[in-house]
Amino acid sequence: MNEQISIMPSESPNKGEKHMLEPEHILSTNHANKKPNLSTSPSHTSSSNDSENQKEELFNGVPISKLTKTQMKKYQRMLRWQASKKDKRAKERLKTKDKKIKAKLLNIDLGPSRKQLKNSKMANSSCKIGVAIDLSFDELMINKDMGKVIKQILRVYTMNRRSKAPMQLHLTSFNGKSKEEMSKHNGYENWDMHFHENDYLEVFPKEKLVYLSSESNNVIKELEQDKIYIIGGLVDHNAHKGICYKKAVEQEISHGQLPISEFFDVKTRKVFTINQVFEILLKVSEGKSFKEAFEDVLPKRINMKPTSRSNSDELSSGDLSSSSCEKAETS
Numbered sequence: 001m002n003e004q005i006s007i008m009p010s011e012s013p014n015k016g017e018k019h020m021l022e023p024e025h026i027l028s029t030n031h032a033n034k035k036p037n038l039s040t041s042p043s044h045t046s047s048s049n050d051s052e053n054q055k056e057e058l059f060n061g062v063p064i065s066k067l068t069k070t071q072m073k074k075y076q077r078m079l080r081w082q083a084s085k086k087d088k089r090a091k092e093r094l095k096t097k098d099k100k101i102k103a104k105l106l107n108i109d110l111g112p113s114r115k116q117l118k119n120s121k122m123a124n125s126s127c128k129i130g131v132a133i134d135l136s137f138d139e140l141m142i143n144k145d146m147g148k149v150i151k152q153i154l155r156v157y158t159m160n161r162r163s164k165a166p167m168q169l170h171l172t173s174f175n176g177k178s179k180e181e182m183s184k185h186n187g188y189e190n191w192d193m194h195f196h197e198n199d200y201l202e203v204f205p206k207e208k209l210v211y212l213s214s215e216s217n218n219v220i221k222e223l224e225q226d227k228i229y230i231i232g233g234l235v236d237h238n239a240h241k242g243i244c245y246k247k248a249v250e251q252e253i254s255h256g257q258l259p260i261s262e263f264f265d266v267k268t269r270k271v272f273t274i275n276q277v278f279e280i281l282l283k284v285s286e287g288k289s290f291k292e293a294f295e296d297v298l299p300k301r302i303n304m305k306p307t308s309r310s311n312s313d314e315l316s317s318g319d320l321s322s323s324s325c326e327k328a329e330t331s
């Protein structure tokens, strides 16, 4: 037996626009859970008067002809809202089309298209350089800082997704507070990123690991395709200075600092945020030199004077890109 249901919300369309359902949802359908009949809105209230009722549309379960004055006003408001929504969408589409034409004429890169993004997955990427964000420091952070870590990871993820050759991105020790915080982002499990509950030592061969730390005396000159670069998942306002360096030394894994001092006069060690470190790595993996990557990523207010070394060809963009994914793609 058919049963009439209307899932039109009872509030006025203006009050609850966001939650308003499409008019096709003013429908009759078989029992709940079955796919609604979207093709029509007629009702089948009684088998005796079928043909008459078939023409009648419902609003909040009431046939249009039987609406009270107030209900009719709501109904008309809903129709107006529906019409304006279509209009708005059409305008937006036109605007996007316009933007694309202008960008093409002016040779402006609007970034990857949706189609390109769909295909630009880690698995298909020419870049095999790994980056693991080590989330084993949850207990050292207050909730607010844990939230900041996750926000930085979201930025990292977005950057990687938008890259033509995404890096192989991992989260390790992804459990406890960090997982809880991440769960606030619906559907994160489907993101193109590897989630590991275990520590990086249990996930990767030790000899492939390089822990990044500003405290390390090893200066990274190039990125290697088969290495996994670990970034400490920590926002600590330098309360735990050198913690990642100590961890790497204790675990006897390689470590290295980003080569900022090779190009700029920096008096003290420069500690970057998780997303800054990642962005620098990504740019280098895409073929830029470290110097170019620093210039792109670091805020201009960090007034770093170029050193004489940075003018030499010793670490030119060509040398560095020999390790990049772009180069790997062409070789």
Ligand SMILES: C[S@@+](CC[C@H](N)C(=O)[O-])C[C@H]1O[C@@H](n2cnc3c(N)ncnc32)[C@H](O)[C@@H]1O
Residues within 6 Å of the ligand: 211, 212, 213, 214, 215, 230, 231, 232, 233, 234, 235, 236, 238, 239, 240, 241, 242, 243, 244, 245, 256, 257, 258, 269, 270, 271, 272, 273, 274, 277
């Ligand atoms: C905000 S920092 C955390 C600082 C923390 N006190 C420590 O000692 O690692 C986040 C992470 O970015 C990476 N990082 C920051 N600056 C770096 C640099 N100059 N060279 C290499 N890695 C860096 C490190 O992996 C670091 O753990």
